[in-house]
Amino acid sequence: MRFKKLILIIAVLTSAPAMIATAQTWVVPDDQKAVCAPIKFTQEMQKQGEQVYMKICQSCHGLPGKDNWMKLTPPPGDLAKDKAQLQTDGELYYRITTGKAPMPEFRNILSDDDRWNVIAFIRTFNPKYVQPDPSAKGSFSGRVVTLALQYSDPMKKVIATATEKLKDGSMSPAAGVEIILYVKRYFGNMQVGDMKTTNAKGEAAFEFPFDLPGNKDGYVDITAKVNDPKNLMKSTPASGSFAIGAPTDKPGLTETRAWWSTRDKTPIWLAITYTGSVLIIWGFIIYIIISILKIRKVAKA
Numbered sequence: 001m002r003f004k005k006l007i008l009i010i011a012v013l014t015s016a017p018a019m020i021a022t023a024q025t026w027v028v029p030d031d032q033k034a035v036c037a038p039i040k041f042t043q044e045m046q047k048q049g050e051q052v053y054m055k056i057c058q059s060c061h062g063l064p065g066k067d068n069w070m071k072l073t074p075p076p077g078d079l080a081k082d083k084a085q086l087q088t089d090g091e092l093y094y095r096i097t098t099g100k101a102p103m104p105e106f107r108n109i110l111s112d113d114d115r116w117n118v119i120a121f122i123r124t125f126n127p128k129y130v131q132p133d134p135s136a137k138g139s140f141s142g143r144v145v146t147l148a149l150q151y152s153d154p155m156k157k158v159i160a161t162a163t164e165k166l167k168d169g170s171m172s173p174a175a176g177v178e179i180i181l182y183v184k185r186y187f188g189n190m191q192v193g194d195m196k197t198t199n200a201k202g203e204a205a206f207e208f209p210f211d212l213p214g215n216k217d218g219y220v221d222i223t224a225k226v227n228d229p230k231n232l233m234k235s236t237p238a239s240g241s242f243a244i245g246a247p248t249d250k251p252g253l254t255e256t257r258a259w260w261s262t263r264d265k266t267p268i269w270l271a272i273t274y275t276g277s278v279l280i281i282w283g284f285i286i287y288i289i290i291s292i293l294k295i296r297k298v299a300k301a
Ligand code: HEC
Pocket: 022, 023, 026, 052, 053, 056, 057, 058, 059, 060, 061, 072, 073, 074, 075, 076, 077, 079, 083, 084, 092, 095, 096, 100, 101, 102, 103, 104, 106, 118
């Protein structure tokens, strides 16, 4: 018991300075504070958010309103309490998106929708909360970038084009945007080459490893995403399917004589020799078993 108390005291003493230090460093940029949810929170969103919360957040933050968060440094705190509830939705969204050790960054773990859903859920513990009208947007002052993808045959490169919406509503090429290219594999997305920054025309050209296996017609699914670790932009990724991979023609196992290799049919001589050998070996085994049975019969008699 005494030992436990000692640990608690040490934990408090060590966490206090850390708390002060981190309270100063986890600053949310002003334009991010003003961000609001894309749509009005619905019961469906709250339900989805509850599932996400129970699965992922509860381990550290405890049950909302119960003050039973995990003793960490800095303390995660109860998200139903004022410290979190007095923040704007944009602030909460930014913190969930970017994380701060020991809290993980959820940018790539949770979809945008799930991050908003979890906020919708957390807000249900605040009876005073009134959601800002999502239609009254326009408060976002960062860059709003949309990507497009194409394959340039003459250049033999995959081109990602970034366009941004300017304040006056017009569209213009977005220069200086960092783009990462991914190709879909069985196990998920794999990055292709290095990150590229768009030029004055808003374009970034990527070399593509053409020996990468695609489907049977050589199609590969490619996605371009904006690299924006500080979450300063609103970006829409682009995806496309291009016939620039190596065709992989794997016949189904039930197709005629596909057991020789994935490309060719089994040669007849091999099919006969192989089947013949198997039959001979089995015949021999059965012959031995019958012989043994005969010998035992003779022995008994
Ligand atoms: C590994 C533990 C851990 C997990 C999992 C975790 N958090 Fe956190 N969270 C923390 C810690 C620790 C802090 C405090 C960080 C700080 O103040 O520097 C924090 C802070 C926050 C804050 C800011 C609170 C404030 O008062 O300013 C929000 C909002 C938040 N977390 C939401 C979430 C949500 C939503 C999830 C689930 C999707 C989640 N967290 C998952 C540990 C965690």
